[in-house]
Amino acid sequence: MDIQAAHDILTRHLKNGKQRATPERHAVLDAVLQSQGHFDAEGLYYRMLSNGSKVSKATVYNTLDLLQECGLVSKYRFAENTSRYEKAFGRPHHHHLICLECGDIIEFVSDKLERLQQDVCSEKRFIAHNSTLQVFGTCMKCRKAE
Amino acid sequence: MDIQAAHDILTRHLKNGKQRATPERHAVLDAVLQSQGHFDAEGLYYRMLSNGSKVSKATVYNTLDLLQECGLVSKYRFAENTSRYEKAFGRPHHHHLICLECGDIIEFVSDKLERLQQDVCSEKRFIAHNSTLQVFGTCMKCRKAE
DNA sequence: CTCGGTGCAAATGCTTTGCAATGTC
DNA sequence: GACATTGCAAAGCATTTGCACCGAG
Numbered sequence: 001m002d003i004q005a006a007h008d009i010l011t012r013h014l015k016n017g018k019q020r021a022t023p024e025r026h027a028v029l030d031a032v033l034q035s036q037g038h039f040d041a042e043g044l045y046y047r048m049l050s051n052g053s054k055v056s057k058a059t060v061y062n063t064l065d066l067l068q069e070c071g072l073v074s075k076y077r078f079a080e081n082t083s084r085y086e087k088a089f090g091r092p093h094h095h096h097l098i099c100l101e102c103g104d105i106i107e108f109v110s111d112k113l114e115r116l117q118q119d120v121c122s123e124k125r126f127i128a129h130n131s132t133l134q135v136f137g138t139c140m141k142c143r144k145a146e
Numbered sequence: 147m148d149i150q151a152a153h154d155i156l157t158r159h160l161k162n163g164k165q166r167a168t169p170e171r172h173a174v175l176d177a178v179l180q181s182q183g184h185f186d187a188e189g190l191y192y193r194m195l196s197n198g199s200k201v202s203k204a205t206v207y208n209t210l211d212l213l214q215e216c217g218l219v220s221k222y223r224f225a226e227n228t229s230r231y232e233k234a235f236g237r238p239h240h241h242h243l244i245c246l247e248c249g250d251i252i253e254f255v256s257d258k259l260e261r262l263q264q265d266v267c268s269e270k271r272f273i274a275h276n277s278t279l280q281v282f283g284t285c286m287k288c289r290k291a292e
Numbered sequence: 293c294t295c296g297g298t299g300c301a302a303a304t305g306c307t308t309t310g311c312a313a314t315g316t317c
Numbered sequence: 318g319a320c321a322t323t324g325c326a327a328a329g330c331a332t333t334t335g336c337a338c339c340g341a342g
Binding site for chain 2: 307
């Protein structure tokens, strides 16, 4: 996955919206690109701090929204009050099975689902921007443990 | 839709969990049964107040969780920080197209989607409890308005 | 030079909690 | 009676905001 390409996408998006390319915004993007799996804004903030980046929490929140706008991160609202984010650059659109016992998240990709979703949208004359299927339940491990 | 049946479900669920059947809990259920579409906890609380029910906000929140547990209401977390609820008794499982411009929510039912979801779950050996597909985008009206 | 962005700390708003009083079982 | 539940107000938390300073264009 090309780090430069991601930064270019951000730069272009900023230019489009007549917004400025600040070092902080690109620093947040770097931190996101280094991330694995799901994370929350606070976690990213502290990871950045301990890596020596000086950003404020407010900027992290702001920039994450910005990154979502240009498709570089996905933002989810699972069961909790916390927003979860995930690097979205260079990976296919996918969905989540969320274990209510252990909090584990299983991802899956489904072309059928993507098509089905398109069908529904064109039937309702709705333009999809992004989407998330969340299935809450019990994962294999927790099922065995019971 | 049978109001009595809904109360029976709640009563049975409470008995199962060795929890008590209080008038407040049944009053919240009544308010939910009278509701149309999506609502939030605060809205339900004020509606109950103006109908003369005396419940605290805390009880409303508690009871809504209880009602979700026994499948009488569905709880959603759309884009906002507020949880949205919806009466789930006597209606098929459905999903949502959410317009980011006007906030309108379009519901749809899809057997195909339900089947697809079951397939994914059995493949991953995951036991689904409940699920929600949320498609964010622009609705027909807002699309025309632009 | 202009005005959008940043950092900080304080504010906001939803939800939960602590505790004494209440009422179910 | 015992103890789960309630109401109230206060506490918690994630997120946003206001404002003075800074720096990208």
